[in-house]
Amino acid sequence: MKFSFISLLCVMLFCSLESAAQKKGSSHAISLHALTEFEPTTSNWKLVKSVSFSPTSDQKSFEPGEGILLALPVKPDTGHLFTKMQHSDLELEFDFAVAKQSNSGVYLQGRYEVQIFDSWGVEKPAFYDCGGIYQRWDESRSPKKGFEGNAPTQNACKEPGAWQHFKIKFQAPRFDKNGQKTANAKFIRVELNGVTVQENVDVTGPTRSAAFEDERALGPIMFQGDHGPVAIQNIRYCFL
Template identity: 25%
Template sequence: MNKIYISCCVLSMSLIGSLSYAQTKFQPQDTEFYTPVLRTVTTTENKAPSDAIVLFDGSNLNQWVSSNNVKEQAPWKVQNNVLTSTPKTGNIQTKENFEDFQLHVEWKSPEVIKGEGQGRGNSGIFLQGQYELQVLDNNNNPTYVNGQAGSIYKQQPPLVTATKPAGQWHTYDVLYTAPRFNADGVLIKKGIVTVLHNGVVVQYNTQIEGTTEYIGLPKTLVHGPGPIVLQDHGDLVDFRNIWIRRL
């Protein structure tokens, strides 16, 4: 047998033995770390997490302003702990701006069914004021799939249609990473969103291509942190229990 081959085999066995021996020298604590100390977040059923910013808890609209005039208080109605979009008053938006976040919103379409397609229970939740997550009555209401409830409007249809009987509350839980632009205003990373509709994943790491236009293709607008906007689309849509956590 070739002496060089034998020498290589001996060397390989020696290295394997050394690595195995080195591996056995590790102790459990060698791969454990205790800093940084993590902050504690407490949760209570049907309430926002302890570190969340409560945007609407049923009592008032102190966290909201009119999108038509951000110096004015939001003109929508609050009654029986529910916020209802008021037709012809315009959109409302948060006073604060956000970038990466976890958002929780509960919404309900009008109990009296009127209209069809995009004309039934239509509203929307705009992330950073730019990118619309569609709100729509989707019970036996055919429309274009990239405009139904759970869609990123006119861009990405939901993975499935998540429905509930008429008159029941829907939930959206949104995980959002904002787009990033460099110092020259060049887009270097597109926004990403994951959405759970009634606990069902309907958007999963979906890339946002730009603004959600009613007519035409998405546009790339340079921006930083932006508000959460609720849309007045002319329908009576109810909202409650809205909170957000910065990530």
């Protein structure tokens, strides 16, 4: 009887560990039939079933429905979109389209930004171009308040209005038992339209316009909604 009880405990522990491992490595698609996987937001974010941005002008159109997130910021409704999910190490993929000269971004843990921007035709991309790791900002620094930031290795951006694809592998900052940071956040790899544009880039703290100024082990995905029209679909993530 004693042996059977110990065996049962071992089986339960094994199953529990196996379940946790499956959860850690499994892929999840965020449903865009409603906004239930996101925190409440302002009306600049809506669900549509189709969207069109002109590659040569500011003309745009959309059809109400489901399946695509669309941000159309109009003051005062310029809020950002946050997932209810909080993450540590993560692999994130999604498709996006921007209007001509539009600007947005995706923030891992709400703190570290990969830039979304209409960089079509740019010969020498900077940190603020599409696929760039945005710079940090410190009002007390003089004379240059902006610092760090990492330009994409090349411009892999498509023309405005075209659907594009990001694949981002992110490593969260590490902390000891006293809450002291022992390792910076890191973008292990950023792929834009199948091209690796960032690799093993440390980020020493939250980038400019982050939702949070501190650093923690967990945080939400944030899509920036205050700069210009952007459409997002096919969002998937995997805990690493």
